Amino acid sequence: MTVIKHHCVTCFHGAVVGFYTIVDFYMAQANYNVYQSDLPITKMFLGGAFHFFTTWNQTLHQLYFLLSLVQDLLTFSTNRNHVKFCLWFDSIRNKYFIPVIMPATFMTTVNYWTIHFMAPHLMLAELLKFYGPWLNHAVHTFIAPIIIGEFFLTTHGVPSWGKGFKYTTILMASYGAWVYPFGFILGQWPYPFLEVMNATHHILFFHSMFIEAYFWYIVFRYAEKQLYGDNSSPSAATNEEKRD
Known part of the structure; x- marks a missing residue:
């Protein structure tokens, strides 16, 4: 039964990696078309793709599932270096899956569609003609069921409350530190709704992102438990926290 589950998980990870490869191919084409257009909205892209x-x-997502697939395949090996990689990646998953990847996924889905339904023009709706519905759903909708599937198919260690909050804080602080200098200094905001905010709104928005x-x-920490x-706190996670 364990072997069958492992094969199912490997197939799932392989399917996700294949799906994201297709998404990247079409996303690259769409990004090129956006850059070549003369729409004023393209100034949003001057900060680079990581502005978003x-x-x-x-x-x-893509790093996680690619490394997961590699780990699945190396599990069949008895090579010492392969075993070390599997243990290393287990420690990474135990640290970051629940406090980083899960919040990032659901913030992307919930925030995008909430603002899109309320005021599409504040969420780059004009660009959908370049990307198309399926590509838009690929990066804003399908990510949720994909990560939920991973949540139910595999067991992930949960770091202590303090370390979990630390990793979540680092994620949000890093994004804020990347976006806000471009916005306030160069006037290049990733989303139109950020352009119409005043300083007070930005302070409230920034803190609300941490809260969310x-x-x-x-x-998801509670759900995992x-x-x-x-079983959500394997020895690998415990030992890794002791080394931090």
């Missing part, structure tokens, strides 16, 4: 939280989330990230971390119990 969606890109941060995609990077986290903490919310998703708490929700309820679903897997003590």
Whole structure:
């Protein structure tokens, strides 16, 4: 039964990696077309693709699933270096899956669609003609069921509350430190709704993003504990925290 589950997980990770490869191919084409257009909205892209939280989330997703697939394949090996890699990646997953990847995923999905439905023009709706509905859903919608599938298929260690909040805080602070200098100094905001905010709104928005990230971390930390119990804290996670 364990072998069958491992093969199923490997197939799932392989399918996700294949899906994201296709997404990257079409996304690159769409980005090129956007850069070549003369739309005023393209100034949003002057800060680079990493100006967008969606890109941060995609990077986290794709690195995670690519390394997961590599780990799945190396599990069949008895090579000492391969075993070390598997143990190393386990420690990475134990640290960052619940406090970083889960909040990033659901913040991307919930925030994008909430603002899109309320005021599409504040969420770069004009650019959908370049990307198309399926590509838009690939990076803003499908990410949620994909990561939920991972959540139920595999067990992840949960760091201590303090370390979990630290990793979540680092994620949000890093994004803020990247975006706000471009916005306030160069006037290049990643999203139109950030352009119409005043200083007070930005302060409230910035802090609300931390609160939302903490919310998703708490929700999925609790869900992980309820679903897997003590199995959600394997010895690898415990030993890794002791070394921090």
